[in-house]
Amino acid sequence: MSHQVAGPNSGPPSRRRFKIPALLSAGILPAAFLAIPSTAQAAPLAFYVDKTMRACSDSGPGTATRPFCTLTKGVSRTTAGYTLYIGWGQYAETIKPTASGTAAKPIRITAWPGRSAMIGSGATYGAFISGRSYISLSNLRFSGSVKDGISVANSTHITVTGNTVSGAGRPASGRIAPGISVRGSRTNIVSYNNVHHNNGSGIVLASGTTGTIVWRNSASYNAEGWQRHANGINVTAPGNALLSNITHNNEDSGIQIYVGGNNTLAASNLTYNNGDHGIDNLNVTGGRLISNTVYRNCTTGINVEGTSGNYQVVNNVAVDNGVYPAYKGISCKRRAGNIGIWDSAPASTTVDHNLVWLSKSGVMYAYGTSYTSLAAMKAAKPGKEARGVQGNPRFANAAAWNLRLLAGSPAIDRGHSGVSGAQSSDLVGNRRVDVVSVSNSNAEGPRRYDDLGAFEFRP
Numbered sequence: 417m418s419h420q421v422a423g424p425n426s427g428p429p430s431r432r433r434f435k436i437p438a439l440l441s442a443g444i445l446p447a448a449f450l451a452i453p454s455t456a457q458a459a460p461l462a463f464y465v466d467k468t469m470r471a472c473s474d475s476g477p478g479t480a481t482r483p484f485c486t487l488t489k490g491v492s493r494t495t496a497g498y499t500l501y502i503g504w505g506q507y508a509e510t511i512k513p514t515a516s517g518t519a520a521k522p523i524r525i526t527a528w529p530g531r532s533a534m535i536g537s538g539a540t541y542g543a544f545i546s547g548r549s550y551i552s553l554s555n556l557r558f559s560g561s562v563k564d565g566i567s568v569a570n571s572t573h574i575t576v577t578g579n580t581v582s583g584a585g586r587p588a589s590g591r592i593a594p595g596i597s598v599r600g601s602r603t604n605i606v607s608y609n610n611v612h613h614n615n616g617s618g619i620v621l622a623s624g625t626t627g628t629i630v631w632r633n634s635a636s637y638n639a640e641g642w643q644r645h646a647n648g649i650n651v652t653a654p655g656n657a658l659l660s661n662i663t664h665n666n667e668d669s670g671i672q673i674y675v676g677g678n679n680t681l682a683a684s685n686l687t688y689n690n691g692d693h694g695i696d697n698l699n700v701t702g703g704r705l706i707s708n709t710v711y712r713n714c715t716t717g718i719n720v721e722g723t724s725g726n727y728q729v730v731n732n733v734a735v736d737n738g739v740y741p742a743y744k745g746i747s748c749k750r751r752a753g754n755i756g757i758w759d760s761a762p763a764s765t766t767v768d769h770n771l772v773w774l775s776k777s778g779v780m781y782a783y784g785t786s787y788t789s790l791a792a793m794k795a796a797k798p799g800k801e802a803r804g805v806q807g808n809p810r811f812a813n814a815a816a817w818n819l820r821l822l823a824g825s826p827a828i829d830r831g832h833s834g835v836s837g838a839q840s841s842d843l844v845g846n847r848r849v850d851v852v853s854v855s856n857s858n859a860e861g862p863r864r865y866d867d868l869g870a871f872e873f874r875p
Contacts, residue, residue, distance in 0.1 A: 464528060465490040466503030487511055487535070497521035501528035502556060507535045510561075511543035517550035519573070527555040536561035542581065549573050559583045563593045565614065570600045577607045585615035587641025592616040594650070595638065599623040607631040614638045617650040618666065622676075625653040632660045639667035644691055644746055652676040660843045660870070663687045664817070667746075669696040670713065678702050681837045686870045688712055688817060691743045692750075693719040694734070700724050704837040707731040709819050709869040711811075712740065714748040716756035716782065725764040729755060731831040731838065733771045733809050733819075733869030739778035756782035762797075769832045769860070770804045771868045780806065803858045805830065809869070820871045827868035829854040834861030842872040851875055 464483035466472055472485040480501075484490045487502065487509040494500040495515045502525070517523035525543075527533065535558050536542030542558030542565040545551060552575040558565040565581035568574050576596060585593030595611035597620040598604055604627075611618040611633060618635030621628055635648035648663030648670045654677060663670035663685065670687030671694070673680045679702040686709045687694040694710035697703055699722040710717035710732060717737030720727050738752030751758065754772040757765050762784040772780055772790055779786045780793070783800060787793040790806035807826035812818040821827055828851050832838065838861070841847050849872060850856070850865035859865060867873050 461497055462499045462501060463490050463493050464501045464503065466528065466531065467505035467507065468503070491525070494523055494525065496523060496550075499524040499526065501526060502533045502535070503528040503531040505533050506537060507533055508538045509535070510539045510541045511535065511545075511553070512541075513545055513548050513551055516548045519550060522550040522552060524552050524554070525556075526552070532557060534559055536565060537583075538562070541565070541567050542584070543567065545569070545571055545574055547571060551575070552577065554578045556580075558595075561593070562586070562591075564595070564597045565593070565611075566596045568596075568598045568601050568604060572601060572603050574598075574601065574604045575607070576609060577605065578609065580610045580612075582611075582613045583615070587615045587639070589642060592640045592646070594618065594620040595635070596620070597622065598625045598628055599653075601625050602627045604628045605631065606633060609633045611635045612637050614646070616640060617647045617668075617672075618663070619649045621649075621651045621653045621656050623653060626655040628653075628656045630656065630658045630661060633662075635661065635663045635666065635670075637665045641667075644668055647672040647696075648687070648690065650674070651680055654678040654680070657681040657683070658685060659839070660684045661686075662843075664689050666690045669693040669719075670710075671695045673697045673700050673703060675699045680704075681706070683707055683837050684839050684843045684870045685709075686819060686843055688819070689743070690714065691746045693717065694737060695719065697724050697727070698722045701726050704728045704835075705730070705732060706835060706837040707831065707839060707842075707866075707869060708733075709843075709871065710734045710737060710754070711814065711817075711819055712736045714738070714740070714743040714746060715750045716752060717754045719751065719756045719758070720761045720765060721751075721756070721758040722761075723759070724761045727757075727761060727765040728835060728837075729757070729765065729767045729770065730835045731769045731866065731868050733827055735771075735773045735809055735811075735814075736775055739774055739776050751782070753779040753782040753786060757784065758782060767800050768803055769830060769835075769858075769868060770801060771809055771827050771830070772804070772806055773808050803830070803832075803860070805858070819869075821867060821869070821873040823873070823875070825867075825873060828873045829856050829865040829867065830858045831866030831868050832860040833863035833866040838866065842867075843870040846872045846874060848872055849874065 537560035734754035
């Protein structure tokens with residue numbers, strides 16, 4: 417299945433409407449991100465690679481009429497201020513930059529407009545960016561690398577955007593690999609990538625990576641194949657943000673935030689039909705799970721467990737999680753519920769303004785103990801989910817994974833816009849709108865009309 421928003425044939429939303437300064441105004445991105453230039457800006461200098469052109473030569477000038485034949489040659493010539501355009505051909509090579517750009521003169525490595533390459537098949541990595549800064553890697557296809565499709569390590573101000581990454585790693589112990597990994601790096605952007613069918617997690621943030629934004633990506637059908645372990649997005653590093661991503665049909669959880677992933681913000685994400693949780697949090701603190709839509713995952717939809725604490729779980733829509741017996745042969749008879757706050761987490765976790773619903777009997781909500789209704793949880797835990805609601809969210813077409821809201825949904829105009837991490841627009845860039853026929857009595861914050869979940873209803 418391709419990157420989905422509104423239905424099985426939907427593509428990624430237009431990039432024009434989503435500007436980094438809009439997130440800055442919401443207090444999400446650090447100012448340092450403004451130093452990352454747009455990949456749409458024209459660069460004064462360029463090299464070209466196209467192995468299919470008869471005139472190509474690695475001893476030539478690397479121009480559009482006489483391009484280089486190999487990525488290795490093209491990348492070695494690309495320094496600050498240059499753009500490298502990659503044309504037709506299959507390249508069993510690794511894009512490995514040998515220089516860094518600067519804020520004023522970034523390096524851009526991108527597809528030659530109108531042409532498409534396949535990169536990485538049989539190579540160790542598709543791209544390996546290590547110890548570099550101010551580089552953007554965009555609009556390329558990577559498939560079949562032995563290790564990570566795209567690896568960013570010990571680097572800063574790297575932008576990975578608009579790429580398709582599949583087939584990284586191999587489905588065997590010791591041979592798995594993620595589609596995109598960012599390790600030991602800071603102040604980076606991973607956006608608009610379609611990361612699917614990798615033999616490991618789709619996108620990984622690990623080893624001290626911080627200040628990285630994972631924004632408007634699709635991560636689907638990622639699986640190790642020999643054990644249930646691959647996630648759509650896997651975070652084990654602190655202080656990062658996961659915004660408006662779509663994760664579905666992954667072998668393990670859609671989004672996983674594990675040991676080391678403290679102070680992660682996950683907002684306006686859509687996650688469905690994954691083999692474990694929709695959003696899973698284990699032994700981490702300070703997390704904010706805001707305005708996500710979490711549907712029909714194998715076990716607990718939003719899961720906070722172990723020693724996790726100081727969490728905010730607010731404005732989410734969680735429906736039909738943990739009530740189906742199996743997912744593609746994987747047993748779902750583990751912890752259930754649309755939202756589950758377990759172990760030591762309940763003592764310091766805030767839950768409110770969430771919508772939960774089951775279309776069949778099961779665990780509706782868990783807060784230390786499992787409950788079959790939200791009313792039962794509220795009675796047992798006074799003050800929790802004071803403005804939460806149990807009700808049918810009225811999805812447009814859940815059978816086709818179209819989880820937008822229809823008129824009459826109890827999720828409309830019910831959110832808390834003042835909670836830390838709340839976004840001023842939804843997953844597809846729609847601004848918040850006040851539906852005049854709906855009472856705002858259950859809403860809070862400066863905008864008393866934010867909808868719950870990843871989608872804002874459009875009258």
